[in-house]
Amino acid sequence: MTSPFGASSTDEQARAAAARRASTSASAALLDLVRGKTFDDFLFRPKYSVVERRDPAHIDLGARFSRRVMLKRPLVAANMDTVTRAAMAVALAEEGGLGVIDRGFRRGDIEPQVREVTIVKRTQHGVITAPYTIEPGAPVAAAAERMRTSGVGTLVVVDREGRLAGMLTARDLRFVDERGPTTVAGRMTPRDRLVVHRGPIDALDAERVMRERKIKKLPLVDDHDGLVGLLTARDLVKQREHPFATRDAQGRLRVGAAIGAKGDYLERAAELIAAGADVLVIDIAHGHSAVMARAIEAFRARFGDVELVAGNVATAEGARFLVERGVDAIKVGIGPGGGCTTRLHTNFGVPQVEALVEGRLATDGAVPIIADGGVRRDGALVQALVFGGDTVMLGSAFAGTAETPGEIVQKPVLLPEAGKTVKVPFKVFRGMASLQAIVDRLDVEDAEAADVEALGAEGLEVSVPARGSVRVIVHDMLKHLCSAISYGGASSLADLQQRVMAAPGDYVIALSDAARRESFDR
Numbered sequence: 001m002t003s004p005f006g007a008s009s010t011d012e013q014a015r016a017a018a019a020r021r022a023s024t025s026a027s028a029a030l031l032d033l034v035r036g037k038t039f040d041d042f043l044f045r046p047k048y049s050v051v052e053r054r055d056p057a058h059i060d061l062g063a064r065f066s067r068r069v070m071l072k073r074p075l076v077a078a079n080m081d082t083v084t085r086a087a088m089a090v091a092l093a094e095e096g097g098l099g100v101i102d103r104g105f106r107r108g109d110i111e112p113q114v115r116e117v118t119i120v121k122r123t124q125h126g127v128i129t130a131p132y133t134i135e136p137g138a139p140v141a142a143a144a145e146r147m148r149t150s151g152v153g154t155l156v157v158v159d160r161e162g163r164l165a166g167m168l169t170a171r172d173l174r175f176v177d178e179r180g181p182t183t184v185a186g187r188m189t190p191r192d193r194l195v196v197h198r199g200p201i202d203a204l205d206a207e208r209v210m211r212e213r214k215i216k217k218l219p220l221v222d223d224h225d226g227l228v229g230l231l232t233a234r235d236l237v238k239q240r241e242h243p244f245a246t247r248d249a250q251g252r253l254r255v256g257a258a259i260g261a262k263g264d265y266l267e268r269a270a271e272l273i274a275a276g277a278d279v280l281v282i283d284i285a286h287g288h289s290a291v292m293a294r295a296i297e298a299f300r301a302r303f304g305d306v307e308l309v310a311g312n313v314a315t316a317e318g319a320r321f322l323v324e325r326g327v328d329a330i331k332v333g334i335g336p337g338g339g340c341t342t343r344l345h346t347n348f349g350v351p352q353v354e355a356l357v358e359g360r361l362a363t364d365g366a367v368p369i370i371a372d373g374g375v376r377r378d379g380a381l382v383q384a385l386v387f388g389g390d391t392v393m394l395g396s397a398f399a400g401t402a403e404t405p406g407e408i409v410q411k412p413v414l415l416p417e418a419g420k421t422v423k424v425p426f427k428v429f430r431g432m433a434s435l436q437a438i439v440d441r442l443d444v445e446d447a448e449a450a451d452v453e454a455l456g457a458e459g460l461e462v463s464v465p466a467r468g469s470v471r472v473i474v475h476d477m478l479k480h481l482c483s484a485i486s487y488g489g490a491s492s493l494a495d496l497q498q499r500v501m502a503a504p505g506d507y508v509i510a511l512s513d514a515a516r517r518e519s520f521d522r
């Protein structure tokens, strides 16, 4: 039979079968090449470059984090209690990646994690659809208290029917005494003196109105003067400053949050979802397990198709197991992490490049893969993305930066050449399965000492030198990624990934010990 395009359907079937055979044998060859191997075992062969400028502002580094969450930069901050709380999640989302808030809070203690998610979701907005409000008849003391607890300096004043009545700023509350008005109505700027916009408005028009009328806040109302939102100059400036930021449909920064697979995890998930978490991550050490199967099933039964990531796995069967259970992305990596001792203590795990290739070939793009752990130099970041990761999750690479939680401790360090001791600032970085992290999560008062000892820690706690902002590290990583795209003869990250996977033999060079020393020993 001849198709409308001239070729017969048997020709097409034969070509498709040949293509499948070719890709199956390329996959088998790639798997053989990476068996038992990890990042430092490979280099990539340089190709003719087509990139004019190695500039992250001009090269597409976009990646899928999960089924419905896209990133413009493929970097994710790990859900570890010494890495990702609100400050880290805000920085990563503003830079185009994503942070996952850890669950390293005590069991049943859900509110602190919810608070971190709320801070991220309230950092910036497109339109603030539910601004903090107050009634005109409320006492000024109540308004001051509202500003203090919410951390905002402007309250929109609305009457009982939700109609705009005025605006009240922190400045209106200065020098309040009993002789002056004691209700909000007496202190606010009333509705008839406000600049207001009726109906929807885009960012450019809003900026023009604010510039022309010299205002910093623009309330949006419907035809009946009902308050429908608030735009702020600060948010518009943020949108300009961070053009690659990861935002939700309302212009808020996106954030992920980790939950476990037992105990309070469903209740935790419910509260995190209510606080606006964009994606939940069921994160357990061995994700290819009966515990995980039950957890995913219960999560889906309760929360439907809320974006869900699960892990960790490190084998083809493990990856397929999670895909078959309908998760929206999988986290791959057992034992490569900088704070991790699983392989030392159990002898189980898969070298990370092998695990990524297995995961990629087994799932064939059905859902994105998050390459989790083991990235200690930017070249390894490139490999994690090219060998199968859609995005890369980083812990130790971000340790010690200003955005990590925890105190800076000054420690004496001996300088042997100078023969003197100096004080150096350090921060703690630890595996989430380190004994210290586990004990912190337990209610130690109630725990039997024997229980704590029986926990079987699989993580390290180390001090790392305190560094500057994580943004500098992210910018360097992105520049190096652009250089890699140029060396690889590709025009974008997706292009580089496709080229290497389509013809791994053209790119991948397995290193001898001498070649490895020549490449990485510095």
Ligand code: XMP
Pocket (backbone or CB within 6 Å): 078, 079, 080, 285, 312, 333, 335, 336, 337, 338, 339, 340, 341, 342, 372, 373, 374, 375, 393, 394, 395, 396, 397, 430, 431, 432, 433, 434, 458, 459, 460
């Ligand atoms: P990097 O290498 O970026 O890896 O620090 C971060 C990832 O390491 C994992 N992780 C652990 N794995 N025991 C483990 O076996 C631990 O205590 C531990 N803490 C973190 C985790 O997957 C993280 O994203």
